[in-house]
Amino acid sequence: MNGCKNIQQRIDEVDNPGFLPLEASEHIGHCNDCARFAIERTALRELVAAGTRVNAPINFDAVLKARLAQVKSRRSFWWLGSPGLLRLGAATAGLVVMISAAQYAGLFSTNNAPPTNGSKRAEVPTKPTPAPAERMTQDLSVPSPPRAAVGDRAYAVASVTPRVRRGEVLVGRAAAAGHLTAEDGGVVLVRGRNGDMDVQMPTVSVGAQPLLYVSAGQRTVRNIGASF
């Protein structure tokens, strides 16, 4: 039986079923099972090989040529999809985002002066002012909102709340007290000129109000006219 298995394996592996090895030919002469196996295998192989054999269509070459031209044109732009280019694009996008964020944060602003002592800054008036009100002559190095006096009443002019990253400019300060006069009573906030300060507006009064110009960069408060 083991011999039959080996013989059948040899019959199965033969290249040409019509030409069996001598050993197999001798064996199937006296073994009906192996003889039947050889006949079945031959018939099966002929049946499978005799199946319809198809050929390529007539336009095979033309279509192939067109497809190949497409592939070539795609390959000429291979670098568009390359990982290196994608990495470069991502790095560029990241850089743009960082620059935008930095611009938004004002890191490139020319108003940024290097940090100095607060007392020194208070000594830099830009314009001499006549006899400031006594209550306004307090040392503004103390972080309290500046106040303008109108008659007997005092108004909060601006509360300067610094942002963390801009602590070096006007941290807890307002304009020098000498620039605020008795007739000062309003605030004009000029967009983009006040730094990144949060300025609290005074209570709205009815009627004409004096207008003050508060500049964070120059750290001055000027009276620029009336609201009417």
Added chain:
Amino acid sequence: MAAVTHQAQAIELGGSRSAEAASDHELLAAIRDGDEVAFQEIVRRYRNPITNFVYRMLDDYDRSVELAQETFIRVYTSASRYQANYSFSTYIYRIATNLAISELRRRKRRKTVSLFSPFTNDDGEAIEIDPPDLNMLQDETLIQNERRRAVARAITSLPQKYRAAIVLRDVEGLSYDQIAQTLELSEGTVKSRINRARNLLKEKLSAYI
């Protein structure tokens, strides 16, 4: 098999030797150097065998033609990476086999259920229920057509790991060595798969043997 370098085989096909006389390796070396004539010659030599092979794997002529063309496109685009360690026919049949198997897997993922094979075996492959028709057939042409269709259906119903091996062996006539290289299997595994495939085919085609 001795490794053959591309440089040694690089030839000018437009010169003294014609493309028809060049070997496959020489043609590949010329394709790598941008010779379109060499590529046309390779296509001329292999378009029919490759189309037929893929057709016997898929039993779908239109798709077989597309995949045969895709095979040649891959030959062209990867000519520079071609290693001439074994015959080119093995190389191109490997590309075609991989494409055909990918197509079969893609079709399998679609989970189409054939009316002929609603059941699957342990490997998840469809088992075709094709009881032999014992009635007398009327005409020799009909007999031939029916036999061809039965063979095609029987091959298509084989598990794909057996299918590639049996088609390469009994349809395309490749040697065990070439099939082993094409499928990247050992020769013993190839022999085993072919034997198993024939046993399955014998059951399915018993009415025609």
